[in-house]
Amino acid sequence: MQKAPPRNPYVPGRRVTGQMFYGREAELSRLRYLLQDSLHPHHVQIVGEIRSGKSSLIAEFLRRHGDVHVQFVLVPLxxxxxxxxxxxxxxxxxxxxYISQAVESRSEIDEQLREVTRHLLPxxxxxxxxxxxxxxDQLERACLRVLLVLDEFDYSIELFKLDxxxxxxxxxxxxxxxxxxxxxxxxxxxxDIECDAGMSSNLAGVMPEHIYVSLLEPDAARLLCREPAQHEGxxxxxxxVELMVTLSGCHPCLIQRLARHLFFEARESPAVERIAMLTHAAPRIFGELFDDMERRLRKFGLWSAIVELVRSGDRFIEHADRDRLERFGYIVVDKDGHYRTFTPLLDHVVNVRADSRMISHVASAVLLKEQDGAFEQPETNPRVGDETTVASEAANPTEQVSTAAVMSPASAIPPARPNLGSVEGGAVVNDAANDRFDVAIVCALRTPELKKVLDTGTTPWRELDSEPDDPATYHGGFYxxxxxxxxxxxxAAPSQMGMPAxxxxxxxxxxxxxPKLVAMVGIAAGVSGGGRGFGDILAPDCTFDYGAGKWSSVDNKLHFSPDPNPINIVPVLRSRLKDWELKGxxxxxxxxxxxxxxxxxxLRLHVGPLGSGAAVVSAQQPVATVRDHWRKLIGIEMEAYGAHLACQEVCNPPPMFLCMKSVCDFADPEKxxxxxxxxxxxAAQLCQVFLVEEWDRLFPR
Structure with a gap:
């Protein structure tokens, strides 16, 4: 008897729970705290882009925490x-x-509450x-609460015209x-819903708690790729797996769509055929998400306008097209007055659908080598970007070229928004040198500081094109x-340590x-005491040069008069860092x-003054001397003050300065x-997490 084929476990577009639910542990913990663990349950907004897993988050919370059924009368709608x-x-x-039916279904309510419920609706x-x-009031006397869940709340205006x-x-x-x-x-x-509808009802004012559902962490994305298939053998x-994660940008719905297609078409094929199939199918798979949107945009003659917005920004769009796109809700205005699409996912899909060759350059070869967990290019193959390779692919983008070089998943598709490079004639041309970045991260050491920074983010970093008049090496990435x-x-990291470099x-x-923000990330010597331990992150609210001052002779003894010229960080950043001291x-x-x-x-975060000096310290006396003048000193190192001063002096207004350096020793003989x-x-991980969670508060739109 012929064995039945395995069931396709990937279900894009549906709620997933149980063994199909991966990641979102932080969001689940936050939701449980707000609804169950806090003294009084809070109203909560769950906000996230289309198909990011908001409904699945709610369903998994209700499945995982059975005690919520005891505490609440559940009304999930x-x-x-x-x-x-x-x-x-x-x-x-x-x-x-719906509320009445849910309350009436509870067996423990008394007859008086049942009677009130029965006649609630006229x-x-x-x-x-x-x-x-x-x-x-009757519910409260019965010690019952109603948990009313309104999923897809955007439809409150679209379907019901709520005024x-x-x-x-x-x-x-x-x-x-x-x-x-x-x-x-x-x-x-x-x-935003109220503002767009011109309302001043202030429903948002009684719902201050938000949980933002964004992209998956890379490890969770890999699990979502791998585990459901593994359950089916x-x-x-x-x-x-790495190619699926990179092509999808860690978006859960895109992962499921890619994996579902691959499971159905090529579950028994060799890896090279799977990679080729993913490469050629990705534009169509992604496009299915936005078929209706594209049809509508093309119908009104706005598709080319939104492609131009994604590729080149809003300066080349006709004002009339821009106004219509904004009225339809596809674009919004950021705090700088520039227009952008309402979701990075839309940027991703537009990029892919507008030029399918951007993916066909990725993995069209049949030869892969993997060393030390990174994709390597075979030495006998043409270089990535070689004119002959690009020309042959451009001539027939759907043909599999067995002798072409294989790019790493990092190059699989230009990230969502904005791009590090532009596409000209099918080749990727890096134009980042003349463009702006939101965050500049400065490290003192290439190893281990810069290396750990380059391990952060959801997409691999890329080395930017060098400038003939600048010997430094810069790496570009996305948060x-x-x-x-x-x-x-x-x-980037300088060629040597110290404040001048x-x-x-x-x-x-x-x-x-x-950049809007400059972050100094790395390691430092902590000051003993204050509960500081190895790995604890030092985030200075003030940096100073403890070696600046005047040496003089007093009674034939050298005397040092410090003149540290401290620089404070901006108050809003200090306030956020002080709050994060409590986020264990x-x-x-x-x-x-x-x-x-x-x-x-x-692991703890410590906020306070950080001193910078010209030399490595492995003795307690210099630290004690500095501490005599700075009672709340949290640590010393060699670079932060130089970076902070450069931010203040190079341009006006200066970028915001953030420093996160972790304790690797205590400047003692045991160093x-x-x-x-x-x-x-x-330090690198907390810097990323802090920017991801606090950026929209530090730089509101």
């Missing part, structure tokens, strides 16, 4: 599925009806506020009925914030890349992900290098 389309009054009648119209108050009065009615329910906890899920925040090779903002990040490099990066769960996750043995102390790699790792 999907506005796109559970409601009949109609007026605002129709919406609220259905909403109250024969016509909406229940009065007095009747609603009586209902929720300002309707939003005020909903706000009154959330603000005045103590036993009611409201959770919404939407692509945009309620504040199909093993994806490492090369195939994606919780709100989906894609940050361009450039990182660091100041020069920082000045060059500020002048060339015009973020630091605990960083410590747990270290692949070697971490320090035996709890060793044992903890340098762990310290560089914790």
């Amino acid at each position: 999907d506005l796109s599925a559970h409601f009949r389309i109609g007026t605002a009054q129709d919406f609220f009648r259905q909403l109250v009806e 024969p016509a119209g909406l229940p009065s506020l007095q009747r609603l108050h009586r209902f929720f 300002e009065q309707a939003f005020k009615y909903l706000r009154h329910m959330a603000d005045n009925f103590a036993p009611l906890t409201l959770v919404t899920s939407s692509r945009r925040s309620i504040f 199909v093993i994806w090779e490492h090369d195939v 994606t914030t919780l709100k989906g903002t894609v940050l361009r990040v450039v990182a 660091t100041a020069v490099l920082t000045a060059k990066m500020v002048r060339r890349f015009r 769960e973020r630091l605990a996750r960083i410590r747990e992900r270290w692949q070697d043995q971490p320090a035996d102390t709890v 060793k290098d044992d903890w340098q790699h762990y310290a560089a790792y914790t």
Whole structure:
């Protein structure tokens, strides 16, 4: 009897729970805290771009935490599925009806509450506020709470035309009925929904807690690629998994679409055939997500305009087209007054669909070599970007060229927004030298500091093209914030340690890349005491040069009069860092992900003055001398003040300066290098996490 083929486990577009749910542990913990572990349950907005897993997050939370059924009367509703389309009054009648049915289904309610519930909804119209108050008062006496989940809340206006009065009615329910906890899920925040509709109902004001669902962490993305197939007895090779992760940009729905296609078409094929199939199918697979959107844009003659926006920015778009795109909701205005698409995912799809050759250059060969976990180009093959190779691919982009060089997954597709390079004639041309970056990261050492920075992010970093008048090497990468903002990040290290070399490099990066924020990331010597341990991150609110001052002779003895000229960081950054001193769960996750043995102390963040000097210190006396003048000193090192001063002096207004350096020793005779790699790792990881979570607050749109 012929064996049945394995079931395709990938289900893009559907809610996933259980063994198909990967990642999102931080979001689940946050949701549990806000709803169950805090003293009073909070109203919560879950915000994320299309198909990013918001509904799955809610479903997995309800599945994983069974005790929520005891604490709450659950009313999980999907506005796109559970409601009949109609007026605002129709919406609220259905909403109250669902709440009534859920409460009545609870066996433990008494007869009085059951009677109130049964008559909550009048024969016509909406229940009065007095009747609603009586209902929720009875719930409170019965020690019951209603957890009302409104998934796909964007449809509140699109399907039901909820006006300002309707939003005020909903706000009154959330603000005045103590036993009611409201959770919404939407692509945009309620504040943005209200603003776009010209409302001033302030529903957003009673829902200050947000959980942003963005891209998966790379490790979770790899699990989502690999594990479902493995449950069905199909093993994806490492090369195939890495290509899927890179092509998808760690977006869960794109991963599922790629994996579903590959599982169906090539589950028994060799790795090279799978890679070729992924390469040629990706544009079509991605395009399925936005078929309706593209059809609508083409119908109104706006497809070329949005392609131009993604590729070249808003300066080449006709004003009329720009206004129409904004009115349709496909583009928004950032804080600098520039237009961008509403989601990085749309940028990703537009790039792929507008030029399918951008992917066909990636993995069209049949020869792969892997060494030390990185893809290597065979020496006998043409160079990536060789004119003959590009010409042959451009002539027939769908033909598999067996002698072409294989690019690494890092080059598989230009990242979502903005690109490090442009495409001209099928070849990737790097034009980043004349463009701006959001963040510039400066390290004092190439190993281990810069190396650990280049391990961060969801996509591999690329070395930027060199400038003939600049010997420095720069690396470009991307971070994606919780709100989906894609940050361009450039990182570099000077040729030697010390303040002069660091100041020069920082000045060059500020002048060339015009970043909004400069981050100094690396290792430092901690000051003993204050609970500081190896790997703890030092984030100075003030940097100073402890070697600056005057030496004089007093009574035939040398006397030093310090003149440190301290520089403070901006108040908003200091305030955020002080808050992060208390966020132990973020630091605990960083410590747990270290692949070697971490320090035996709890990982902490310390905010305070950091001193910079000209020499490596391995004796306690110099530290004690500095500490005499700086009671709250957290550490000493050799570069931060130079970078901070360069930021202040090179341009006006200066970029924001952030420094995160982790403790690798305590500047004593026992100073060793044992903890340098762990310290560089914790500093780089926290810098990324901090920027991802705080960028939109530090630089609001």
